[in-house]
Amino acid sequence: MSTMLSIAGFVVKVQKDNIILSSHTDKYGCKDDREPDIVIDFDEKYLEDEIAAEREQKLDLPTEQSEYLAIYRSLCEKLIKHDCFLMHASVIAANGSAYAFTAPSGTGKSTHAALWRGNFPNTFMVNDDKPIIKISDGKVYACGTPWCGKHELSSNVVLPLGGIGIITRSKELYVKRVAPKDEIAMMLNQIYRPKNSELMFLTIDLLNIMLKNVPLYRIGCDISDEAAILSYNTLTKEGNNNL
Amino acid sequence: MIVKPGFVAKEIGGQEVIIAVGKAAEKFNGYITLNGSGKLLWEALSKGATKEELISLMLATYDVERDIASRDVDAFLNKLILADVIDEEDSDMPAEEEDE
Numbered sequence A: 001m002s003t004m005l006s007i008a009g010f011v012v013k014v015q016k017d018n019i020i021l022s023s024h025t026d027k028y029g030c031k032d033d034r035e036p037d038i039v040i041d042f043d044e045k046y047l048e049d050e051i052a053a054e055r056e057q058k059l060d061l062p063t064e065q066s067e068y069l070a071i072y073r074s075l076c077e078k079l080i081k082h083d084c085f086l087m088h089a090s091v092i093a094a095n096g097s098a099y100a101f102t103a104p105s106g107t108g109k110s111t112h113a114a115l116w117r118g119n120f121p122n123t124f125m126v127n128d129d130k131p132i133i134k135i136s137d138g139k140v141y142a143c144g145t146p147w148c149g150k151h152e153l154s155s156n157v158v159l160p161l162g163g164i165g166i167i168t169r170s171k172e173l174y175v176k177r178v179a180p181k182d183e184i185a186m187m188l189n190q191i192y193r194p195k196n197s198e199l200m201f202l203t204i205d206l207l208n209i210m211l212k213n214v215p216l217y218r219i220g221c222d223i224s225d226e227a228a229i230l231s232y233n234t235l236t237k238e239g240n241n242n243l
Numbered sequence B: 001m002i003v004k005p006g007f008v009a010k011e012i013g014g015q016e017v018i019i020a021v022g023k024a025a026e027k028f029n030g031y032i033t034l035n036g037s038g039k040l041l042w043e044a045l046s047k048g049a050t051k052e053e054l055i056s057l058m059l060a061t062y063d064v065e066r067d068i069a070s071r072d073v074d075a076f077l078n079k080l081i082l083a084d085v086i087d088e089e090d091s092d093m094p095a096e097e098e099d100e
Helices: A044-057 A063-080 A109-119 A184-190 A197-213 A225-237 B022-026 B036-046 B051-061 B066-082
Strands: A003-007 A010-014 A038-040 A084-086 A090-094 A097-102 A123-127 A132-136 A139-143 A158-169 A174-177 A216-221 B007-012 B015-020
Touching (some): A010 A063, A090 A158, A097 A109, A097 A139, A109 A123, A109 A158, A197 B022, B015 B022, B015 B036, B036 B066, B051 B066
Parallel strands (some): A010 A038, A097 A158
Antiparallel strands (some): A132 A139, A174 A216, B007 B015
């Protein structure tokens, strides 16, 4: 009655059978005899509360889906103490580095990643929706996870994060460096913020390490190939400290 | 003036801001920017300073006239009252002008 997974370089034991999660074991499964770094073991009451909270906020999701998301929240809370946090973003890999597109839902971050894939065959998806950002030895990495959006685009990789592009819809195409202090609202909205204060403070510490090391851009774009070529050329070719 | 529980100053992306954590975050999910004097005032306010003490602190720290210091403290407190970050104890607050 448990699933052993390898996520962000950690062995995770989930004490719960979830059909959606099980469907990702081809990429994320690992052998049962490994010693887990993290155990997700919640009682039914916790799960019911989580599902109730989920339903209050959003659509009436199928139980399996709510459970799948509740497992991720629990995992993300535990991962904070392993120097990881969740960022809402579409992350794509190019030449061994990861690039994250972030924006409120519906802006077109997945679309922008798809345009990179269409124009640059050397790219592949790390996580189309909810990557884990991992800090290790002062470097910032983006990780694939089984929670990766409706198209289920992800790879079980941990790659250095080369840039973060905030997607803005615009007829005029541009890619410009922005200062983290001017994007506080955006970044706070795009990360998972735990209710527990201590965990929230740790998350802010990790967020600050990311913002200090990884270049932040505003990408003004439409859905043209030109937009993707411009952002690709800027993000993958400018030097930065994290790579 | 009492800072409501759950409001804390933190540096995010190199900028000092006030955010809400824990229960307070359910109602307040934004942030308030603090400039240099804002940070100084916030620290004093968190330790229970009165409005008069905040004005004295401004006068002791910066080379400003009393009426300017008083105006700055009012603006600072108004910003926090509007955002529902502090509870007003005394009622001698002018409800006017808001600073950046």
